[in-house]
Amino acid sequence: MNGAVLARDAAAPAVALTARQERGQRAVFCGLTSIIWLHRKIQDAFFLVVGSRTCAHLIQSAAGVMIFAEPRFATAILQDRDLAGLADCNEELDRVIAQVVARRPEIKTIFLVSSCPSEVIKLDLGNAARRLGHQYQGSVRFVDYSGSGIETTFTQGEDSCLQSLVAELPETAGSAPELLVAGTLSDIVEDQFARLFTALGIGPVHFFPARSAVDLPAVGSNTRVLLAQPYLNETARALQKRGATLLQAPFPLGAEGSLEWLRSAARAWQVDPTEFERVTAAPLARARRAVARQREALAGRRIFFLPDSQLELPLARFVQRECGMELVEVGTPYLDQQLLGAEAALLPRDLCITEGQNLDRQLDRVRRDRPDLTVCGLGIANPLEAEGLRTKWSIELMFTPIQGFDQAGDLAGLFTRPLARESRLEV
Numbered sequence: 001m002n003g004a005v006l007a008r009d010a011a012a013p014a015v016a017l018t019a020r021q022e023r024g025q026r027a028v029f030c031g032l033t034s035i036i037w038l039h040r041k042i043q044d045a046f047f048l049v050v051g052s053r054t055c056a057h058l059i060q061s062a063a064g065v066m067i068f069a070e071p072r073f074a075t076a077i078l079q080d081r082d083l084a085g086l087a088d089c090n091e092e093l094d095r096v097i098a099q100v101v102a103r104r105p106e107i108k109t110i111f112l113v114s115s116c117p118s119e120v121i122k123l124d125l126g127n128a129a130r131r132l133g134h135q136y137q138g139s140v141r142f143v144d145y146s147g148s149g150i151e152t153t154f155t156q157g158e159d160s161c162l163q164s165l166v167a168e169l170p171e172t173a174g175s176a177p178e179l180l181v182a183g184t185l186s187d188i189v190e191d192q193f194a195r196l197f198t199a200l201g202i203g204p205v206h207f208f209p210a211r212s213a214v215d216l217p218a219v220g221s222n223t224r225v226l227l228a229q230p231y232l233n234e235t236a237r238a239l240q241k242r243g244a245t246l247l248q249a250p251f252p253l254g255a256e257g258s259l260e261w262l263r264s265a266a267r268a269w270q271v272d273p274t275e276f277e278r279v280t281a282a283p284l285a286r287a288r289r290a291v292a293r294q295r296e297a298l299a300g301r302r303i304f305f306l307p308d309s310q311l312e313l314p315l316a317r318f319v320q321r322e323c324g325m326e327l328v329e330v331g332t333p334y335l336d337q338q339l340l341g342a343e344a345a346l347l348p349r350d351l352c353i354t355e356g357q358n359l360d361r362q363l364d365r366v367r368r369d370r371p372d373l374t375v376c377g378l379g380i381a382n383p384l385e386a387e388g389l390r391t392k393w394s395i396e397l398m399f400t401p402i403q404g405f406d407q408a409g410d411l412a413g414l415f416t417r418p419l420a421r422e423s424r425l426e427v
């Protein structure tokens, strides 16, 4: 943390999670994958990956389920001759950028996303972003970040993107508290939360990222940050370095998570507890009813999380406390105690948590324990299914609106579906 004094919410519970470290072969998508949900959210941004054909294929297949009239992402392919001369690379980059700017006048921000190949040849996209920023001054903003598989797993791509954007945020002018909700939320979820914050008298509220890349919220010592996603480690630190205070809360997954997440903001705004109960009563009851409908299919079933998205611990808390599932093991690629402190208080003391990945050993344990459901990456799911084990792709949780009261039933349903498929197969 570079020795910086970082502001924290005073109400933070001091509970630490203990995890066993695993190191070895990994099977996780790289950060380029997050372009799919980021570009859907930020509607006037363009993502230009500087990479290889492999990178282009990865994005195309990750986006394959969606049809775009004209997608707002592309890959500038590095050719063999680029590996020999960086000057050629920069010329090529300038040419591609000129094309994008000419063809897409509605684009206000272009993200230059580095990949494994561009990092291996040490192509400096930070410099390129500054140079292009000068050239297109006033019309297009250029922001660089890393999506490379050397540096990022698939959700870390968003962390890396938002961390770079924090440097672009203006300084707050006033001293009255402002709420910054950090982490990509689907528009429908953002609107639901915005309505609840208004009803609670909490505001002004900014969502980061916003639907428009030019809508950059100001940040400063009056900023209170409520994280909507658990993988924003570097973004949270960058905001704290700008003077913002991180509100400690569980993540808004399930009825309980959504309630406590909102309560954390309500505490910071000193909302009267009775008023808080009144505003949240109806959506909370709706969420509980929706989860209860799925609980029968989930209660008592054993679940194993392989490390993939960094959503694993909040999801484990939800399926255990609200759906009655039994946690066999919960793996997470990284464990950030600062961000997960409030989750830790809600997880079982003796929970088996692993941090990092040693794929072979983890798969051995899955085979030994034979859980009813394994949440894992796409590449691991098929072999496990072939062995008669039911799986859920963790990436599906990134493409589905799952946060908030009104999505709690759908979230439980994502775990119910593979089990329901199994019982149909058994019949």
Ligand code: SF4
Pocket (backbone or CB within 6 Å): 030, 031, 032, 051, 052, 054, 055, 056, 058, 114, 115, 116, 117, 147, 148, 149, 150
């Ligand atoms: Fe593969 Fe690296 Fe490109 Fe990701 S960035 S697709 S890991 S080469």
